[in-house]
Amino acid sequence: MDLIEAALGDEHREIRDRADEFATDVVRPRADDIEQTDEFPRDVMEAAGEMGLLGLLLPDGYGDLSSDFLGYCLAVERIAAESGAVAESIQGHTFAALPIARFGTDAQHDRYLDRMASGDAVGAMLLTEPDAGSSPSQLSTVAEATDDGYRLSGQKAFGTNAGVADVHLVVARRRPQPDDSHGVSVFLVPSVDETPGFAFERVEYMGMRGHVTGDSTLDDVSVPADALLGEVGQGFRIAMGTIDMARTGLGAIGTGLARGAFDLAVDYASAREQGGSAIGEYQAVQVLVADMYAQLVSARHLVYSSANRIAEGAPDTRASSAAKLTGSEAAEFVTRNAIQIYGGKGYRTDEPLERYFRDAKILSLIGGTSEIQRTTIARETLDL
Incomplete structure (x- = not known):
């Protein structure tokens, strides 16, 4: 027995077995088709949710299976052995759901977490920009306060699940922009189809076909006040946490x-x-x-x-x-x-x-x- 196996508890073994079942029965039969069509595998994401694999890092009560981060890594490794695209889609989704769980209000939890744990809603984090990379302190996307919320403008690059997500975590700086990261905040923006001024252009890559990413443009996108995740100025902590x-x-x-x-x-x-x-x-x-x-x-x-x-x-x-x-x-x-x-x-x-x-x-x-x-x-x- 190697050191990894010896360190696993019953909970970890259950997660590993569940991930193996999902990878064998769901991902393996779909992997070639995902590769050929290059379409986002929403059905596979929904199946992952049904098997409890999208709520592993969420608080108890969201899905029927929860774990620590070791359990998550056991699951994502097994899934990647069948399809890197599916594993990366789950990764992008997970690290959009986790900040909502950590920093969201009760109303935001009620609106998103059950749906994200079940696979009914897909998440994406939009941090990276064409000229700023992933440095929150250099972002040019701005959030201007309005009478009833915020108006977002800027461009984002990459972002796993961008464009196909039902909720996008958009990292922006308040206007006027301070000289440091303290003005960085995160806003919950619905799908492209639901949001006027929000556009997405998919970028094709040499690999990870079926994994969707690309360039997002926010042109005076209006969001309500309760779209703010956490507090104004807390975005650096949320994005890098x-x-x-x-x-x-x-x-x-x-x-x-x-x-x-x-x-x-x-x-x-x-x-x-x-x-x-x-x-x-x-x-x-x-x-x-x-x-x-x-x-x-x-x-x-x-x-x-x-x-x-x-x-x-x-x-x-x-x-x-x-x-x-x-x-x-x-x-x-x-x-x-x-x-x-x-x-x-x-x-x-x-x-x-x-x-x-x-x-x-x-x-x-x-x-x-x-x-x-x-x-x-x-x-x-x-x-x-």
């Missing part, structure tokens, strides 16, 4: 992609014969398998070490950056070498490995690039 969790979750998704590709490669190396022997008997293939295994297990241990710290109420920025870095790099390394083991067959679009390979790349870019993670790890280590 889950960053360690989000990065660790991305590490879990990377680990899941690596796990899916590794399992396929091992099965293929054991079954595929060349020259009268399984190709797994050749030393060149064995070296690849050994290196893939080492990267996968190393990433998994760092991810779950960080997740356990968060679950215990002691998040560690260095640990979350290390988890995100190693998880995303393991995903790239393992998927690339799994294709190498498959040979030309692995490059075919009717084989899942090329999908895993394309999906893996984005993980080294979102949530802070690998270079940013290395800088963060170094600065935390050197106490700079």
Whole structure:
């Protein structure tokens, strides 16, 4: 029994089993279709809600299954082993629901959380901007107070589930803009179809097909006063309050992609014969398998070490950056070498490995690039 297995309680095993059932019975049969159509898998999100996997981090009473952050990472890793797009859609949704749970009013809880836990409503966080990246202190999207609420104007880039979400958490600065982050606030904006002045243009990527993101424009979008999440000026805390969790979750998704590709490669190396022997008997293939295994297990241990710290109420920025870095790099390394083991067959679009390979790349870019993670790890280590 390895250290991860030994650390799991009955609750964690229940969540892992539920996630395995969902991944096997729901995600696996839909993964290729999601890839081919590139359509947001709302039916899969609804199924995740029905199985309790969208309310894992919400307070008791929202869904029939709740857990700590270690349980969440167990679930998202297993889902990513079947589809990175589904896992990332769930991740984006989860980190839109969690701020509402933490900072929302009772009325906002009643309006959104039951629906988000069930999958009836999808969430998105709109933080990143074309010229400001994800720095809340440099945002140009503004919120101007009106007699009955706020008027939002600006542009947002990326944002998992943007455009298809039923509720968007829009991070904006109050007008006039102060010189620091204290004017940053978060507003709950309904779907594009329900909101005049709110437009969305989807951007296509090389991977994560079915995962929807793109460019959002808010042109004098009016929202009522009760659309404010938390207090005016609390947006920096809301936007950045889950960053360690989000990065660790991305590490879990990377680990899941690596796990899916590794399992396929091992099965293929054991079954595929060349020259009268399984190709797994050749030393060149064995070296690849050994290196893939080492990267996968190393990433998994760092991810779950960080997740356990968060679950215990002691998040560690260095640990979350290390988890995100190693998880995303393991995903790239393992998927690339799994294709190498498959040979030309692995490059075919009717084989899942090329999908895993394309999906893996984005993980080294979102949530802070690998270079940013290395800088963060170094600065935390050197106490700079």
